[in-house]
Amino acid sequence: MSVSHVPNVVFKTRVRDESVGGENPFRWQDVSSDDIFAGRRVVVFALPGAFTPTCSSTHLPGFEAHYDEFKAAGIDEIYCLSVNDAFSMFQWGKQLGVDKVKLLPDGNGHFTRGMDMLVKKENLGFGDRSWRYAMLVEDGEIKQLFSEEGKEDNCATDPFECSDYLTMLNYIKSLDAQAA
Numbered sequence: 490m491s492v493s494h495v496p497n498v499v500f501k502t503r504v505r506d507e508s509v510g511g512e513n514p515f516r517w518q519d520v521s522s523d524d525i526f527a528g529r530r531v532v533v534f535a536l537p538g539a540f541t542p543t544c545s546s547t548h549l550p551g552f553e554a555h556y557d558e559f560k561a562a563g564i565d566e567i568y569c570l571s572v573n574d575a576f577s578m579f580q581w582g583k584q585l586g587v588d589k590v591k592l593l594p595d596g597n598g599h600f601t602r603g604m605d606m607l608v609k610k611e612n613l614g615f616g617d618r619s620w621r622y623a624m625l626v627e628d629g630e631i632k633q634l635f636s637e638e639g640k641e642d643n644c645a646t647d648p649f650e651c652s653d654y655l656t657m658l659n660y661i662k663s664l665d666a667q668a669a
Contacts, residue, residue, distance in 0.1 A: 494629050495533075496603025497522045500593055503575040522600070525593070526629040529565040532661075533593075534623040534652055535606060538615060539573045539581035543649050548621070549585060551654035556589035559654075562661045568593045572601050572618045595619070609642035623652040625661065633660055 499522075503515045525531065534552060536544040549569050552559075559567055570593045571578065578592040598617050601607045606620045622636040635656055637648040 492604055493631055495522050495526055495626055495631060496600050498595075498599040498603060500525075500600070501575060501596060502594060503579060520593075522629065525566075525568065526626050528628055529626075530563055530628075531626045532559060532564050532567045532623065532657055533570055533626060534567075534654075534657070535570040535601065535604075535619040536621050536652075537610060537618045537647065538571055539577045539592075540584075543647055544571070545581070545585060548649065548653065549587065549590065553585070553587050553590045555654045555658060558658055559661070562658065562665060564661065566591060570595055570600065570619065572596065572598045572607070606636070606640075608640060608644065610644075612643040612645070621647070621649060621652050623657045625657065633657075635660075 500520045502518050502520050504518045505514060506516045507514050509516055532552075534548065536548050538544060552567055552569065556567060567590045569590050572595050573581075574596040575594040578594040582592045595601050598607050598619075601619045606622060607617050608620050610616065610618045620636065620640045622634060624634040625632045635651040637650060637652055639646070639648055
């Protein structure tokens, strides 16, 4: 693992605020790495893009369906990160009915670049995107990182073997068993 702490960045997010009024009561809110990770035990999984096939059919839905098991295992929050804008992430979550996992837009790819996980997907017309991975973070320190094999620019495949909810959940449960 080349990075031992999460990158210190500011995420550009949109939050519901009824004081805004109108049909679209949302405002911009900057969220820092510290806001997400400081003093917390967090799972982050990153994927190539909102509305893409594996991300929509399996990756995000798996973490959403097993959210309560992660909470029971001592996880404070689960974030799904993608190099997408806040609007796309919001609509994607809405379409999938996601209400537990928090969607984290890394529109400029600053976090992903800091994680050394930014790859080109120009072969698909996507531009720069995140490589698929999942990590356990405690107070900003990366405790475990499951990165898919074969990370490279313009990868012809989309590996999805170890960044799934089950690999991470089993790892966390194994830590709990060791501590007992």
